[in-house]
Amino acid sequence: GENVEQHPSTLSVQEGDSAVIKCTYSDSASNYFPWYKQELGKGPQLIIDIRSNVGEKKDQRIAVTLNKTAKHFSLHITETQPEDSAVYFCAASRGSYIPTFGRGTSLIVHP
Amino acid sequence: DSGVTQTPKHLITATGQRVTLRCSPRSGDLSVYWYQQSLDQGLQFLIQYYNGEERAKGNILERFSAQQFPDLHSELNLSSLELGDSALYFCASSVTGGSDSPLHFGNGTRLTVT
Numbered sequence A: 001g002e003n004v005e006q007h008p009s010t011l012s013v014q015e016g017d018s019a020v021i022k023c024t025y026s027d028s029a030s031n032y033f034p035w036y037k038q039e040l041g042k043g044p045q046l047i048i049d050i051r052s053n054v055g056e057k058k059d060q061r062i063a064v065t066l067n068k069t070a071k072h073f074s075l076h077i078t079e080t081q082p083e084d085s086a087v088y089f090c091a092a093s094r095g096s097y098i099p100t101f102g103r104g105t106s107l108i109v110h111p
Numbered sequence B: 001d002s003g004v005t006q007t008p009k010h011l012i013t014a015t016g017q018r019v020t021l022r023c024s025p026r027s028g029d030l031s032v033y034w035y036q037q038s039l040d041q042g043l044q045f046l047i048q049y050y051n052g053e054e055r056a057k058g059n060i061l062e063r064f065s066a067q068q069f070p071d072l073h074s075e076l077n078l079s080s081l082e083l084g085d086s087a088l089y090f091c092a093s094s095v096t097g098g099s100d101s102p103l104h105f106g107n108g109t110r111l112t113v114t
Helices: none
Strands: A004-007 A010-014 A019-025 A032-038 A045-051 A056-059 A062-067 A072-077 A086-092 A105-110 B005-007 B010-013 B019-024 B031-037 B044-050 B053-057 B064-068 B074-078 B087-094 B109-113
Touching: A004 A086, A010 A019, A019 A086, A019 A105, A032 A062, A045 A056, A045 A062, A072 A086, B005 B087, B010 B019, B019 B087, B019 B109, B031 B074, B044 B064, B044 B074, B074 B087
Parallel strands: A010 A105, B010 B109
Antiparallel strands: A004 A019, A019 A072, A032 A045, A032 A086, A056 A062, A062 A072, A086 A105, B005 B019, B019 B074, B031 B044, B031 B087, B044 B053, B064 B074, B087 B109
């Protein structure tokens, strides 16, 4: 089955810096890669996703890049703010298969 | 607000007991998923339903069972509870249940087994 590795497990940055979280996947047939943000006391919420026919997608301060050859995708957050502090999960899926989630990255943005 | 409602928010019970967690999916979503999140653990997939039928099963213990009703709400039943069952249980829903259909998560039920 699919295996998703996510790094780093913890990321600490200063407000205004950029943050990058990386994920690798094992199943070359995976074609959908969502990112979720989980704030304290809440469930994960979709923040951005990318499909395998696209190499990059941006939404204001966040962007996701996908390298199908290397089987990795990354979340980029620019101009980080304290409210970006949360746990971020990547996932990969294909066809009718259940999404496989990474183990999460705890992002801490220091004011 | 994701539109997914989970009740109760907190549940404290003793070992050996049975509890039922409830989930109402987002309006229009036909598929429901259940996940378990333990301390410092990721999201462990338990089971998926689509329009009342079981579609996929993950690492769900035999002591756990679930169902999706005709009105599409779902219940997760946990029995013979053990201390290790203490965790956050999330329900998520999606429109089609397909791989490229984003999941919408509720805010979870925190289960504490004492």
